[in-house]
Structure formats: C-alpha cells, structure tokens
Amino acid sequence: MTELTERLLAWFQRHQRALPWRETADPYRIWVSEVMLQQTRVEAVILKYQQFVESFPDAAALASADEEEVLGLWQGLGYYSRARRLHQAAQILVHEHAGRFPDYQGFRGLPGVGEYTADAVYSIAFGRPVLAVDGNVLRVGARLFCLEVDILSARAKKAVRSALHDHVAVNQPGVFNQALMDLGSAVCVPRKPRCEGCPAAFCCEAKLTGRTDELPIRGAPSRPRPTPVAVWVIRDREGHLLLRRRRGGGFLQGLWEFPWWETESSDAAAETEGAYGSGALRLTGRQAFHEYTFSHKQWLMDIREYVFDSDGELPWMPKSAEDYAWVSESGWANLPTATAFRSVFAFAGASGILAIGEEDDDG
DNA sequence: TACTCGTGGAC
DNA sequence: TGTCCAAGAGT
Known part of the structure; x- marks a missing residue:
C-alpha cells in the first residue's frame, strides 16, 4: 500500500x-x-x-x-x-x-x-x-499528476488509470x-480546491508547483441552442387537459406532456397552427411565454390555450390514441412528467402545481 | 470524436 | 443573473 x-x-x-x-x-x-x-x-x-x-x-x-x-x-x-x-x-x-x-x-x-x-x-x-474513474477521479488525477490534456478526453482517462x-x-x-x-x-x-485539508497534498504535483487553479484542463461545454417551440394547452368541453406520452425517440421518452412542436421559424404559434390546427380547435386568447433550458437546448416556449369543441379526435392523434389522454386538472399528478412542463401546468391552472411554486409569465 | 440526454445547486 | 457543472452512457 x-x-x-x-x-x-x-x-x-x-x-x-x-x-x-x-x-x-x-x-x-x-x-x-x-x-x-x-x-x-x-x-x-x-x-x-x-x-x-x-x-x-x-x-x-x-x-x-x-x-x-x-x-x-x-x-x-x-x-x-x-x-x-x-x-x-x-x-x-x-x-x-x-x-x-x-x-x-x-x-x-x-x-x-x-x-x-x-x-x-x-x-x-x-x-x-x-x-x-468518474469525473471526480479525473479531476483529482489531473491535479495529482499535472495532466495537460482535457480531462474529458480518452487520453486523460487512460493517463489517470495508469498513474493511479x-x-x-x-x-x-x-x-x-x-x-x-x-x-x-x-x-x-x-x-478553489481546499488543499489545506487534503490528504494527498504532500504528493500533489499541482499543489507543489502552485498550479491548482490552472488544472484540470477542461473544454467549455457547448451552449444550449435556442429553440422555438409551440406548446398547446387543449381543453375539452368538460375542462380536461389533453396530454400525450412521448414514444419512439430518446428525448423525454415515456413521460407525459402537453403537445408541443419545435419549429423552424421564431413564430412557433403561427407555424404549428397551420400544420396542426383544426376546425374543432378554438383559440381562447390566453397565451404565455416561458423559457426552459435543458442541457443541450433552450426552449423558447410559446404557450397557447385551445378548446376542443368536438367529440372526435385531432388529425395528428394516432388512431389507437392509447398514448393520448384527457386528464382532469388534478389527474396529471399521477403521471410522470418532465420539469420542463411545470410552468405549462401552472399556466393551465392545474391543481397541485401551486404547491411546487411558480414563476414568471411574460404573457 | 462529438453530440444527445435533465435538473438544480453553487458562485 | 449567467455560468458552470455533478458518482456517464449510447450512438
């Protein structure tokens, strides 16, 4: 040892x-x-x-x-x-x-x-x-052995493995x-590492050469990409909210959400209205704008409220519709949802959301 | 290799 | 307030 x-x-x-x-x-x-x-x-x-x-x-x-x-x-x-x-x-x-x-x-x-x-x-x-070897070990290793390479690179991992x-x-x-x-x-x-209490300070090359602030080397992460997205809060005549469960892709897969579409143009509402609107969908005029930042994208959410004045289904709903559900304003609480939609539930006035605490509304 | 994939705490 | 980033894996 x-x-x-x-x-x-x-x-x-x-x-x-x-x-x-x-x-x-x-x-x-x-x-x-x-x-x-x-x-x-x-x-x-x-x-x-x-x-x-x-x-x-x-x-x-x-x-x-x-x-x-x-x-x-x-x-x-x-x-x-x-x-x-x-x-x-x-x-x-x-x-x-x-x-x-x-x-x-x-x-x-x-x-x-x-x-x-x-x-x-x-x-x-x-x-x-x-x-x-996790992120902690890479950082500790980079300082212990003064590694001059990006700690997220394969070379750094190999070097840390070898040195430790x-x-x-x-x-x-x-x-x-x-x-x-x-x-x-x-x-x-x-x-600002706390080297005073470090049991490895006695042999830490970064500490012994005064370079603890320069190490580790780590490339800047890519910034979240601004992405316009239209979010539709759709109610039926009884006030139920239309939610869907995401399938077939990686992003938020399996979670329940309001229908949304990322758009090419900055006018997300107009673009989706043309593509997914229906005669049975009536805008109520209530609208809100929220931003939500994921690790890799920044959603610029244009949230609009509709009333679905029909007994049928919307054209873009699959025939089985098993991944769509009309839920009461409290029923959503039993479904797994992503935090990104918290502000949308607040906008919809869904009960239970106030306990979580909210939030801005640029209207 | 570089990108996708969430969230919230620390500063 | 914006930026960084935390015990990564899959593609």
Whole structure:
C-alpha cells in the first residue's frame, strides 16, 4: 500500500459522509445508486434513492414494475433514459441470469451499464480490484499528476488509470474508489480546491508547483441552442387537459406532456397552427411565454390555450390514441412528467402545481 | 470524436 | 443573473 493510499483511506475513515447506499452491501442497491448518481448531485439523489429502493427492494420487483411507475419515481432527476435502461437491465437480470448478478463482463453488457458503473458496482459490492474513474477521479488525477490534456478526453482517462494503478487498495477497492470520489467532491473541488485539508497534498504535483487553479484542463461545454417551440394547452368541453406520452425517440421518452412542436421559424404559434390546427380547435386568447433550458437546448416556449369543441379526435392523434389522454386538472399528478412542463401546468391552472411554486409569465 | 440526454445547486 | 457543472452512457 502506497503512502498516498494510506493517507487517503485514513482521511476517508474520518471524513466520509453517511449516505444511504453506504449502509448496504446489496449489489442491486449499490447499482441503483450509481445509476442515479450519474451526472447528478448527491443531495438530489438521496431522497429519490430511498423512495426507489423502498418501492423496488430488489431486481425482481423492479423487473416486474410498469415503466410508467419507474419513471414516476425517477421524475425530477432528469436523464430519464437511465431509468428505462435500468428497468430493462433488471428484466434481463431476472429472466436471463436467474436474478443473480453475472460476471463482470455480463454486467458490463447490460443496458445503461458503462465502464464506470460496472467498475464502481463490482469494486464496491464484490471487491473487484479495479479503479472506477468518474469525473471526480479525473479531476483529482489531473491535479495529482499535472495532466495537460482535457480531462474529458480518452487520453486523460487512460493517463489517470495508469498513474493511479499502483495506488488502488486491492484489498478494499470499493472503499478506495469512494474515498477518491469523496475527496473530489469535498476537497479537490473544481474551483478553489481546499488543499489545506487534503490528504494527498504532500504528493500533489499541482499543489507543489502552485498550479491548482490552472488544472484540470477542461473544454467549455457547448451552449444550449435556442429553440422555438409551440406548446398547446387543449381543453375539452368538460375542462380536461389533453396530454400525450412521448414514444419512439430518446428525448423525454415515456413521460407525459402537453403537445408541443419545435419549429423552424421564431413564430412557433403561427407555424404549428397551420400544420396542426383544426376546425374543432378554438383559440381562447390566453397565451404565455416561458423559457426552459435543458442541457443541450433552450426552449423558447410559446404557450397557447385551445378548446376542443368536438367529440372526435385531432388529425395528428394516432388512431389507437392509447398514448393520448384527457386528464382532469388534478389527474396529471399521477403521471410522470418532465420539469420542463411545470410552468405549462401552472399556466393551465392545474391543481397541485401551486404547491411546487411558480414563476414568471411574460404573457 | 462529438453530440444527445435533465435538473438544480453553487458562485 | 449567467455560468458552470455533478458518482456517464449510447450512438
């Protein structure tokens, strides 16, 4: 065991956070936590994790659940394909692996299980002596070894793996990996690292050469692309709201939403009116404008209210219509929805939304 | 490699 | 207030 390893483990023993997924050795629960934690802060995960494993205490329970129920518990966490892939993977585990965790390669091949997740779960739950390289470890490694390459590049990952290889605590790799991650999130933070309390400061090349503020090197993320989008709040004669469930694509797949269309022109309302309007749809005149920013696009939402004055279906609704539903102003609360539509529910006056708290309306 | 895929907290 | 970014995976 190297001095770095020794000091890091001692620091972790003293400073580690109490987290619900650290109170179990169940690989299923550790797996759930790792998937939830992808690109997501610990504080946002804790409650969701507890609710999730309470509803689905094991892989069999998750496998037999409806996708809608799974998405409902994931609601608000974002990156919803994680939930669908976890659900699919649980079904594969139950039906093709008799509910037992397969070997490392078998697990690595499950939907949503990449290199990091496989390494994290198998080091923590099974003691597999591998380094789990996440964003924290990349940042810590970049400073420890003064890596001059973009930490998001494949080269950086390879360099960190190589440089840390001999430091992995092979008799407790899971503890070692979590110690590195905790160090990254609590001490070796992106800006203004807290080197005073760092157990690795004694051998940190960035610290010893005064370069902690220059490292790591990381390219600027691409900016969200402004995107006009028309959102239709459609009521029937009884005041029910028309929602649809998204199918066939990655974005927000499986979630319920108001009908919307991204448009080429900045006048989203006019463009969609021509394409999707119908004689049975009557504008009420109520309109609002909201912005909502995803990781990769910025929606400029032109929200309009219509009344559907007919008993039929709208031309663009599929014949089966099983992915469309007329719901009461409180009925939406039982359906998984994306946060992007929170302001639209507020606009629609849907009950329950005021408890969440709102928000601007440029009218 | 570069892009898609959400959300909200920190500063 | 805008910017950054968090225990990534899939394509």
